[in-house]
Amino acid sequence: MFTGLIEEMGVLRSVQRRGKAMIMGVSASKVLEDVKLGDSIAVNGVCLTVVSFDRTSFEVDVMPETYRHTNLSSLKPGAPLNLERAMQAGGRFGGHLVQGHVDxxxxxxxxxxxxxxxxxxxxxxxxxxxxxxxxxxxxxxxxxxxxxxxxxxxxxxxxxxxxxxxxxxxxxxxxxxxxxxxxxxxxxxxYVDHLLGWRDQAASTRKTGGLTESVLRDNGFM
Missing domain, CATH: 2.40.30.20 (Elongation Factor Tu (Ef-tu); domain 3)
Structure with a gap:
């Protein structure tokens, strides 16, 4: 979980492309102060996992799903990046609830x-x-x-x-x-929209007398 308060701007140091996947090397300072392998860092709002690091940079894997649905695939070395470490329990909550799951x-x-x-x-x-x-x-x-x-x-x-x-x-x-x-x-x-959608679908199912062939067809299951 993140807050949307950017801690620092890093720089994209390197990109290793492997089809619709890649490894990004990011130069940074503040977010590396207490970093550990497996930590989550939001890079331009995308929650990514640290797979290696040293005193001045860290690397993250970008899988095909992330490659397709974010702007990370268009970045080139030298690009500035917004960076934020995952929120610590008990820390000051200054932004809003951010998952790092880009829509x-x-x-x-x-x-x-x-x-x-x-x-x-x-x-x-x-x-x-x-x-x-x-x-x-x-x-x-x-x-x-x-x-x-x-x-x-x-x-x-x-x-x-x-x-x-x-x-x-x-x-x-x-x-x-x-x-x-x-x-x-x-x-x-x-989440509210999703739950309301399920409620409306359930109400529709009750009105039609339960789970029927027409209900399955109308909802894309047939």
Missing amino acids: GVGTIRGRTAEANAVVFAIEPNEPAMLRHVVQQGSVTLDGISLTVVSTNRDEGIFTVSIIPHTLRETVLQHKHPGDSLNIECDILGK
């Missing part, structure tokens, strides 16, 4: 200055993700815990407003329209 990738469609802030407009590559993006709710972009400013389902975008500190201390300072971001929607909304 998908979004594309920046706008970057606009507004007084001391910068407003980013994000278009999820999968429009269905907007179902779980709630105005004034929480969303994670490349591992950063942020508050949703607005949503526009007609245009398929949502916006977040970035304060100077966040812009300065994260990879968002390097992001511009056309660039991609990993998106993790708020865990509470996803």
Whole structure:
């Protein structure tokens, strides 16, 4: 579990590609202070396991599922990375509940200055993700815990407003329209939506008199 508060920006040192899998070498400092083999570190919001490390860097495996559903596959050596260690029990909880399980990738469609802030407009590559993006709710972009400013389902975008500190201390300072971001929607909304879907399906089954051939067909089992 993570909080979405970035501890430092690391740098992608090396990439060893093996089909739709790879080993990433990451240069870092703060997140290595108490690192151990098997520890979890969020890299651009993706929960990854440390498989080796030394005083200045660590390595993580990226499996095909992660390769396909995040922006890690598009990164090249030298790219800046948001890094956060897994939350310690009893630690200060300053962001929101973040799993490091990315729901998908979004594309920046706008970057606009507004007084001391910068407003980013994000278009999820999968429009269905907007179902779980709630105005004034929480969303994670490349591992950063942020508050949703607005949503526009007609245009398929949502916006977040970035304060100077966040812009300065994260990879968002390097992001511009056309660039991609990993998106993790708020865990509470996803679970509520899932449970309500099961409830509605169960109610439908009861109305039709139980588990019938038509129920199985309507729900994709036949």
